[in-house]
Amino acid sequence: MTTSTATTSTDFPIDVSKKGLGFNKPQQMGRKLWGPMWVMSIMAFPIALVLGIVRANAIAGGESEATIAALGHTTTGIMFIGFTAVFAAISFAIAGILGEFRKGGGETQELVSSEVRTLKMAPTAKILILGMAMGMMTLLIASIVHLVVAAQVSSGSLSLAGAETAAINLEAVRRLGVAVYLVAITFGLATIIRVLRFQAIRLRELV
Amino acid sequence: MTYAADAKLRPAEGTDHTESSKWRSRGISLAILGLAITTIAFFGNLVSVGQSGADQASTLAWTFGVTTTGFALTKTAIAVVLWGIILKLWLRADSIKHSLPKLVGTPGADSTPLGVIDTPFGKVAVADEAPGPLPIHKMAKKLFRPMVAMGLMTVVIGLIVSFVAAGTAPNISALAWMQGLQFLGEGMLLSGIAFMLGTILWAIRTAGGEVQESLGVKVYTPKMPGLAKGFVALMMLGLMVSIAQFIGYVVVAGSSDPASAFAWLGPFREFGLGLILAGITLSLVAIGKVLAFQFWRVQNLIKNGERS
Secondary structure: OOHOOOOOOOHHOEEEEEEOOOOOHHHHHHHHHHHHHHHHHHHHHHHHHHHHHHHHHHHHOOOOOHHHHHHHHHHHHHHEEEHHHHHHHHHHHHHHHHHHHHHHHHHHHHHHHOOOOOOEEEEEEEEEEHHHHHHHHHHHHHHHHHHHHHHHHHHOOOHHHHHHHHHHHHHHHHHHHHHHHHHHHHHHHHHHHHHHHHHHHHHHHHH | OOOOOOOHOOOOOOOOOOOOOHHHHHHHHHHHHHHHHHHHHHHHHHHOOOOHHHHHHHHHHHHHHHHHHHHHHHHHHHHHHHHHHHHHHHHHHHHHHHHHHHHHOOOOOOOOOOOEEOOOEEEEEOOOOOOOHHHHHHHHHHHHHHHHHHHHHHHHHHHHHHHHHOOOOHHHHHHHHHHHHHHHHHHHHHHHHHHHHHHHHHHHHHHHHHHHHHOOOOEEEEEHHHHHHHHHHHHHHHHHHHHHHHHHHHHHHHHOOOOHHHHHHHHHHHHHHHHHHHHHHHHHHHHHHHHHHHHHHHHHHHHOOOOO
């Protein structure tokens, strides 16, 4: 039976155990890592903003085009390190919420039932993890390439035209990375709906 | 279902708790549509590398508009899924209300004094009655729908302007309006999502209070955690930055040499979105902590009840 027509907890793919299963590995990681990621993002955003203001002053002050191009790539690179981190923090926080449902649901069943039923990891949760990894790698690589291009154009080993071409290509890659991240987050939240439905059904079975 | 809470923010009477959520499938479909649209713009961007002059400026203008619209659709998808979460939270609360009296039996005596106590989950208010909504909850409940709707509309207006900019490239004025409008829309959409998360916190708090009240026990409600305060501050600051960047772009639209202003307005608009996203992270963590508290409370009621 598919879960869309599920009316009992056994219609869902579940693990059955005597004790609650607690947090799984991704949930443990989410609980530990949302904080460092959040801190990284909250540091990167203002740094990038200040660099943007420095670049605006460089343009107004008639600085060399190489300096302006290098500052542009550096600003974008750091800003998107911030976005990479904040999207990771959001994904980890969603994993943490799923963990609370899994741990709390298991412990509650343990108190009142001889059988603890725990949802297996849903396909939507797997897409959250996969999408997060893909989005993170895409954004991180684009950000690092921005910083490399900044160094190259600054040292004169890359032409201004080359820097401009890189900016357009990297912008495209960054945007795709953001879209993948947002879709992954949507799937993570969709997993919460499934867990809520499972718990609403399971709770009534306990009496 | 006899919640005193707003009727429009909970499922209709008689909703089947076993039914799958149509909001979940709609949200996922919309997110995939957003990704598809962004992918089209991605290829447009790559093609623009081989172009020059007005042709390149034209392609870059419409790809900007289309990409941001793809993002906006995906954020709307997130809002749709969050709405599904709000409705399912109430149905789960109904199930708790249905089962908890039988699982607890006669509740155990509770000598905890009324007032504020410390728990493993922070400070908790103990009262005889379920608490009302906090001011931020009232605001979130009222504002999430208009913010999401206005945000999406603003992004779509920006998309139309991007087509105008593409057709008249190079057109500095249209480019400025396009960027300002679309990032204002993105900021409003993210703020709408933040308000929905505030509404979820309200739903968890209200349902938790009413479940305890219906059981005839003291009502334990977590005090507003620092995480939630940080969430509100970051979200408001981010929204203000999003409005300020729009004003900045409108001013620049009349300028003949906007290069310097564009150089700081770009990071400024992204800074605004970053702040709102940082706030959203804190609200999600706060939701996790409140859920952990509620499981702890339910388990204590069961452990101390006469049935145990």
